Amino acid sequence: AQSVTQPDIHITVSEGASLELRCNYSYGATPYLFWYVQSPGQGLQLLLKYFSGDTLVQGIKGFEAEFKRSQSSFNLRKPSVHWSDAAEYFCAVAGANNLFFGTGTRLTVIP
Amino acid sequence: DTGVSQDPRHKITKRGQNVTFRCDPISEHNRLYWYRQTLGQGPEFLTYFQNEAQLEKSRLLSDRFSAERPKGSFSTLEIQRTEQGDSAMYLCASSRDSTHTGELFFGEGSRLTVL
Numbered sequence: 001a002q003s004v005t006q007p008d009i010h011i012t013v014s015e016g017a018s019l020e021l022r023c024n025y026s027y028g029a030t031p032y033l034f035w036y037v038q039s040p041g042q043g044l045q046l047l048l049k050y051f052s053g054d055t056l057v058q059g060i061k062g063f064e065a066e067f068k069r070s071q072s073s074f075n076l077r078k079p080s081v082h083w084s085d086a087a088e089y090f091c092a093v094a095g096a097n098n099l100f101f102g103t104g105t106r107l108t109v110i111p
Numbered sequence: 112d113t114g115v116s117q118d119p120r121h122k123i124t125k126r127g128q129n130v131t132f133r134c135d136p137i138s139e140h141n142r143l144y145w146y147r148q149t150l151g152q153g154p155e156f157l158t159y160f161q162n163e164a165q166l167e168k169s170r171l172l173s174d175r176f177s178a179e180r181p182k183g184s185f186s187t188l189e190i191q192r193t194e195q196g197d198s199a200m201y202l203c204a205s206s207r208d209s210t211h212t213g214e215l216f217f218g219e220g221s222r223l224t225v226l
Contacts, residue, residue, distance in 0.1 A: 009151075034213050043217035044154070044202070090153050094213040097167055098144060101153030102221065 002027045002093045006102035013081050014110050022078040023091030023107050032094035033074040035065055038104075039087040047089075050074060061085070078107075083109045113137070115218035117203050123224045124193055132188045132221040136205030143186050145178055145214060146202040153203055160186060161209070172197075193225045 005024045013019050025031050035047040048059025055067040065076045074091060086109045092099040116135045124130050136143045141162050146154035157176065158168045162183040173179070175193075180186040190197055200222050204215035 032213050036184060036217075041219065043219045044204075044215075045217070046214060062138075084142050092213070095156075097209075097212060098156040098159060099154075099213055099215065100156070103151065 002100045002106045004091045004093050004102040006105050008105045010106045012108040015083050016080050017076045019081045021089050022099050024072050025093050034092040035076045036090045037087045081109055115205055115216050117218035117221045121222045125226050128215040129191045132201050134203030135185045140205035141208045142206045144204045145188050195225045198225045
C-alpha cells in the first residue's frame with residue numbers, strides 16, 4: 001500500500017536560511033509524488049509534483065524537490081526562506097484515484 | 112476561476128444531530144474529492160466523484176457518512192447522528208480529470224465541532 005512518512009513534525013529556521021523538509025515514500029512502482037502547503041486559514045496548495053523524468057523538480061514560490069529512488073525520498077528544499085513560508089507542508093503519494101498524505105511538517109520562520 | 116468553495120466554513124452541532132456540507136468545485140473540473148483532516152494529521156481520503164458518479168466510497172468512515180453530486184457540479188457531504196469523534200476539518204478538492212490525479216485544488220474546508 002502507498003504511504004508517505006514525514007519524520008519532522010516541526011522545524012524552525014531563520015529567515016534567509018536554507019530549508020529541507022524530509023519525505024519518505026512507500027510504493028511498489030514508480031510513484032507520483034507531490035508537495036502541498038497549507039497556510040493558516042487557507043486551502044492546501046500544490047507546490048510541485050514528480051511524475052517521471054528529471055529527478056529534480058521545480059515548483060512555485062522558489063521551492064524544489066529531488067526524487068531519490070535509492071532512498072525512497074522526495075525532500076523539499078528552498079535556498080532562502082521568507083517569513084511568508086511559515087505554514088504546514090504535506091508530502092503526498094498518488095494512489096489509483098486519490099492522494100495519500102503524510103502527517104505534515106510545521107515550519108516556523110524566525111526573524 | 113473562482114476556486115473551490117465550501118459552506119459552511121464552521122459548523123457547531125450537538126451530538127446526534129445531522130450536518131451537511133456543500134462544496135462547489137472549479138467549474139470545468141470533472142473530479143471532486145472529499146477529505147477529512149484532524150489536528151496534527153494530514154488529509155484522509157473519504158470519497159470521490161467523476162462527474163455525478165461516485166467511484167470510490169469504501170473509505171467513508173461509517174454508514175453515517177454519505178456524499179452526493181447529483182448533477183455533476185456541486186457536492187454535499189452529510190453526516191448523520193454526529194458523534195464527538197466526527198469533529199474535524201472536512202476538505203473538498205477538485206481536479207480537471209483523471210489524467211491530473213494528484214493535482215488537486217482544495218477549498219478552505221468546513222470545520223465541524225460536535226459538542
